[in-house]
Amino acid sequence: MAKPIYVGLENYKEILSSPDISYYLGITFLLAILSLVIQIPLGLAIALLLSKRFKGRDLFQTLFALPLGIAPIAVGCIWMLVIRPEVGPVPRILHMIGINFNYMESFWTAFAAILAMTTWQWTPFVALTLLPAIVSIPPDIIDASRVDGAGFLQTLRHVILPMIKIPLMVVIFIRFMDSFKIFDEVWILTGGGPGWSTRFISIDIVRRIIFETDYGMGSALSLFVLYIIIALSWVMVAIMKRGKLTEGS
Amino acid sequence: MVKKALFVLALIIILVVELFPVYWIVISSLRSRAEIVGAAPLYPTSFRLDNFYHVFIYWKYYQYVINSLIVATGNTVLVLLLTLPTSYVLARFGIKGSRHLSFWALTNRMAPAAAFLLPIYLLFGMVGLSGTYLGLIIAFALFNIPLSIWLLTAAISSVPKEIEEAALLDGLSPLKVLTKITIPIAKPGIVTTGLLVWLFAWNHYILGMILTGPGTKLITNALGDYAMTPIGIEWEYVAAMTVGTIIPVFIVMLIVRKAIVAGFSFGRI
Numbered sequence: 099m100a101k102p103i104y105v106g107l108e109n110y111k112e113i114l115s116s117p118d119i120s121y122y123l124g125i126t127f128l129l130a131i132l133s134l135v136i137q138i139p140l141g142l143a144i145a146l147l148l149s150k151r152f153k154g155r156d157l158f159q160t161l162f163a164l165p166l167g168i169a170p171i172a173v174g175c176i177w178m179l180v181i182r183p184e185v186g187p188v189p190r191i192l193h194m195i196g197i198n199f200n201y202m203e204s205f206w207t208a209f210a211a212i213l214a215m216t217t218w219q220w221t222p223f224v225a226l227t228l229l230p231a232i233v234s235i236p237p238d239i240i241d242a243s244r245v246d247g248a249g250f251l252q253t254l255r256h257v258i259l260p261m262i263k264i265p266l267m268v269v270i271f272i273r274f275m276d277s278f279k280i281f282d283e284v285w286i287l288t289g290g291g292p293g294w295s296t297r298f299i300s301i302d303i304v305r306r307i308i309f310e311t312d313y314g315m316g317s318a319l320s321l322f323v324l325y326i327i328i329a330l331s332w333v334m335v336a337i338m339k340r341g342k343l344t345e346g347s
Numbered sequence: 348m349v350k351k352a353l354f355v356l357a358l359i360i361i362l363v364v365e366l367f368p369v370y371w372i373v374i375s376s377l378r379s380r381a382e383i384v385g386a387a388p389l390y391p392t393s394f395r396l397d398n399f400y401h402v403f404i405y406w407k408y409y410q411y412v413i414n415s416l417i418v419a420t421g422n423t424v425l426v427l428l429l430t431l432p433t434s435y436v437l438a439r440f441g442i443k444g445s446r447h448l449s450f451w452a453l454t455n456r457m458a459p460a461a462a463f464l465l466p467i468y469l470l471f472g473m474v475g476l477s478g479t480y481l482g483l484i485i486a487f488a489l490f491n492i493p494l495s496i497w498l499l500t501a502a503i504s505s506v507p508k509e510i511e512e513a514a515l516l517d518g519l520s521p522l523k524v525l526t527k528i529t530i531p532i533a534k535p536g537i538v539t540t541g542l543l544v545w546l547f548a549w550n551h552y553i554l555g556m557i558l559t560g561p562g563t564k565l566i567t568n569a570l571g572d573y574a575m576t577p578i579g580i581e582w583e584y585v586a587a588m589t590v591g592t593i594i595p596v597f598i599v600m601l602i603v604r605k606a607i608v609a610g611f612s613f614g615r616i
Contacts, residue, residue, distance in 0.1 A: 147357060156608045158358060160600070163607045165365055167596040169550035171567045175574050175589040176372045185383050185582055187371065222365065223611070230610035272457075279459030282552045282567075286574050300461040300553075307465050308556060320462035324454075327462075331454045 109318035126299040130277040137217055141224025149232045165219045174286025177215045205295035208288045227269045231262040271334045376586035383582045398587035411569040419548040421484040426491045426544050434499035452493035460553040468557045478560025487548045495544050502536025539606045542599050566592050
């Protein structure tokens with residue numbers, strides 16, 4: 099290891115001014131936000147479906163939850179076998195209807211593949227977190243709003259959503275943070291490519307520390323990310339406290 | 348009638364989407380490479396265990412499975428030993444600063460493991476924990492202690508305080524109350540917590556990239572290294588390794604089935 103040189107706040111200056119790092123942070127935030135936009139409504143819809151009693155619901159839930167437990171590194175391998183052009187059934191089926199799909203073609207195809215992969219793994223988590231809250235809503239409240247002439251969307255907005263506010267905020271927070279730190283499955287599926295276009299911030303840090311031995315920037319970036327996480331956690335705790343207060347009143 | 352048919356259809360579509368990739372990796376792991384690259388049909392075509400034999404016995408990948416078992420189990424024991432008393436105190440006595448402790452746990456759980464890579468690498472290297480089981484067991488506590496504190500605090504809070512008070516009045520010492528009354532009643536929650544802690548340790552990848560040595564490589568890291576080959580991926584072996592990594596997870600998930608069916612409740616964070 100080379101002798102360390104004291105550079106003061108140079109590394110932080112570089113983080114704030116480097117276009118590369120802004121790009122990596124940008125796509126990381128984009129992935130986290132798009133994950134929420136897709137997975138929260140989808141998970142909510144599935145939770146609403148599951149809140150009805152039906153035969154075999156327990157078995158359904160157990161099978162539905164299986165992807166949740168799979169190691170992200172294994173998820174990357176599974177998706178590689180499903181969507182790589184040489185071996186995957188998905189590109190083959192798309193080819194039959196005239197679409198040539200190679201997810202490593204451009205940033206957007208790789209990004210879409212990653213988004214699909216995390217949606218596949220984590221939507222069950224969203225659904226199963228919202229489910230107990232939805233089930234615990236007294237049915238007469240929903241019936242009452244129906245009798246008052248509220249449609250489904252109105253019931254959802256004015257009755258169901260306010261009653262599941264806290265678990266909803268918790269699951270939004272957890273999903274945002276988990277998407278923000280995504281690493282393993284992307285590492286396998288795209289390796290940060292094509293051409294570093296999917297180098298999310300965790301991938302950037304790992305590459306700097308393990309493969310490029312850029313310890314100074316690596317640790318400055320690590321701390322920078324920790325500040326972001328702490329700030330977001332603080333906001334989250336504040337929101338939850340307010341939510342609990344208004345609920346009590 | 349139509350409504351019911353749509354309902355069932357929706358359930359079937361959800362299940363097919365969620366299970367198809369898993370199904371595909373399983374049938375791929377039983378195929379030869381020629382079949383995998385040769386546009387094999389969607390139904391199972393062969394049932395050969397050669398791939399598993401080749402990877403886990405011939406290449407001795409069972410060693411990595413054993414390493415993962417040792418680290419995940421050791422980590423679970425360490426985490427439960429440390430967090431059971433912590434959670435008990437957090438659930439029962441409002442100690443000063445407990446809110447800060449919970450907040451610290453929250454941020455630690457949410458921070459990317461990548462952000463801890465360098466300090467852990469340097470520190471563990473200095474004290475000789477790099478490449479040892481103990482190093483991995485301690486490092487994985489970083490994200491598992493917060494998780495365990497959350498879940499155990501909720502599990503212990505659900506034990507009625509009155510039972511403990513009654514036992515105290517009957518002359519049991521506080522420690523006896525904890526071991527003879529509270530822990531047995533909270534046992535289902537503790538078991539679920541332990542299994543989830545185990546699962547997260549088994550599945551972890553990033554810290555293993557720098558902390559495992561030749562003798563302590565974990566199955567996730569072996570899988571990652573193998574699947575990262577830039578050219579000429581041996582798909583059948585990747586599939587077999589992946590299935591080998593997943594099987595223990597599915598067993599654990601079947602054990603905690605009850606918790607899954609009840610849904611996840613985070614009301615007490």
